[in-house]
Amino acid sequence: MASMADDLLRYRSEFPILERTNYMISNSLGAMPRTVYNALHSYADVWATRGVRAWHERWWMLPLEVGNEIGDLMNAPKDSVSLHQNVTTCQAVVASCFDFSGKRNQIVYTDMNFPSVMYFWEAQRPYGADVRMVSTDDGITVPTDRLLDAINERTLIVPVSHVLFRSSFINDARAIIEKAHRVGAHVILDTFQSLGTVPVDVQALNVDFACGGVLKWLCGGPGLAYLYVRPDVGKKLEPKLTGWFAHENSFEFATGPIRYADSPLRFMNGTTHIPSIEAARPGLKIIREVGVANIREKSKRQTARLIELADRHGWRVNSPRNAEQRGGTVSIDMPDSEQVSRELLAREILVDWRPKAGVRFSPHFYNTDAEVDAAMAAVAEILNARTIPA
Numbered sequence: 001m002a003s004m005a006d007d008l009l010r011y012r013s014e015f016p017i018l019e020r021t022n023y024m025i026s027n028s029l030g031a032m033p034r035t036v037y038n039a040l041h042s043y044a045d046v047w048a049t050r051g052v053r054a055w056h057e058r059w060w061m062l063p064l065e066v067g068n069e070i071g072d073l074m075n076a077p078k079d080s081v082s083l084h085q086n087v088t089t090c091q092a093v094v095a096s097c098f099d100f101s102g103k104r105n106q107i108v109y110t111d112m113n114f115p116s117v118m119y120f121w122e123a124q125r126p127y128g129a130d131v132r133m134v135s136t137d138d139g140i141t142v143p144t145d146r147l148l149d150a151i152n153e154r155t156l157i158v159p160v161s162h163v164l165f166r167s168s169f170i171n172d173a174r175a176i177i178e179k180a181h182r183v184g185a186h187v188i189l190d191t192f193q194s195l196g197t198v199p200v201d202v203q204a205l206n207v208d209f210a211c212g213g214v215l216k217w218l219c220g221g222p223g224l225a226y227l228y229v230r231p232d233v234g235k236k237l238e239p240k241l242t243g244w245f246a247h248e249n250s251f252e253f254a255t256g257p258i259r260y261a262d263s264p265l266r267f268m269n270g271t272t273h274i275p276s277i278e279a280a281r282p283g284l285k286i287i288r289e290v291g292v293a294n295i296r297e298k299s300k301r302q303t304a305r306l307i308e309l310a311d312r313h314g315w316r317v318n319s320p321r322n323a324e325q326r327g328g329t330v331s332i333d334m335p336d337s338e339q340v341s342r343e344l345l346a347r348e349i350l351v352d353w354r355p356k357a358g359v360r361f362s363p364h365f366y367n368t369d370a371e372v373d374a375a376m377a378a379v380a381e382i383l384n385a386r387t388i389p390a
């Protein structure tokens with residue numbers, strides 16, 4: 001292990017919670033940067049002192065600025081990222097651009113997608129959506145060939161996770177997008193579990209839509225999600241889930257149907273969630289500074305160490321063993337894993353537990369190698385001491 005040479009540890013002092021806990025849970029909620037206190041204080045100051053003038057002085061343009069900051073992290077062209085409250089809403093905005101009543105009405109996804117997104121697409125059946133689900137065989141990976149075979153001339157949209165929340169398997173986004181485009185379908189890539197820990201390049205992938213939230217690997221807190229729309233695709237789309245922020249001249253307060261603004265405002269709707277946007281900026285700044293390539297390199301090393309230790313104890317690993325197919329999380333299903341996760345929390349080792357996954361360990365750039373070892377040593381101790389009721 002290379003702790004001595006771990007240059008990224010200089011960021012540890014930026015994250016107060018690292019002083020008190022072993023924070024292995026960035027797949028769920030990234031640690032809060034200490035400068036979020038300042039960001040939210042200055043948000044309150046602006047509101048308190050500038051009042052309604054804050055809209056034209058700062059807040060109206062903020063989603064565009066922060067959209068571009070997020071866009072930079074995934075090599076998105078300028079002004080191609082709109083901001084929303086969560087990923088489900090992002091997908092709803094995309095869905096509202098399409099019509100499911102024609103022959104091309106299939107939605108093809110996999111049972112390894114995040115459930116909220118599945119619930120949304122399943123609920124589109126009454127509008128004519130023919131929803132097809134491709135199943136995993138091993139609970140860890142998506143059978144790429146079977147998914148590619150399911151995408152055909154009747155497929156309208158393929159909503160797919162880039163990195164799976166349960167196992168951290170990295171889907172073959174390039175192959176999925178190429179197949180979808182060959183048959184005239186669109187792909188929505190859910191980059192929630194990739195952006196900030198696995199490199200994402202929306203232009204190289206030529207993906208139609210990409211969305212995710214900032215609260216996990218981007219350390220940006222709850223309430224802010226982003227939606228990238230490929231500029232040439234976006235020009236033709238007219239979201240039915242729309243509102244006055246998407247109007248080409250909002251302050252005309254025109255009656256009747258909307259006249260759409262250009263991207264990215266075109267994909268927005270009502271009044272924006274300024275506090276969440278302000279709170280997200282410090283984390284985004286740190287991630288840009290650290291660099292996703294550096295984060296990825298360290299993550300591969302620490303996730304490999306987790307697997308090595310799990311193997312040593314004979315615990316079941318529910319994440320890919322090949323680092324190139326694995327995101328930032330290792331899911332480990334040791335005996336009594338749900339109770340183990342509770343015991344770990346009681347010891348200030350922050351992890352979570354998911355059905356069919358086990359305990360999810362997610363070291364980020366700010367974690368030490370010693371913390372990785374300590375988390376696994378604590379699991380062994382919990383199991384050895386039989387502190388868990390049978």
Ligand SMILES: Cc1ncc(COP(=O)(O)O)c(C=O)c1O
Nearest residue numbers: 086087088114116161165192193
């Ligand atoms: C891959 C993925 N997509 C989506 C979500 C959440 O969706 P939403 O932002 O709608 O809550 C998560 C986790 O919270 C996730 O891991």
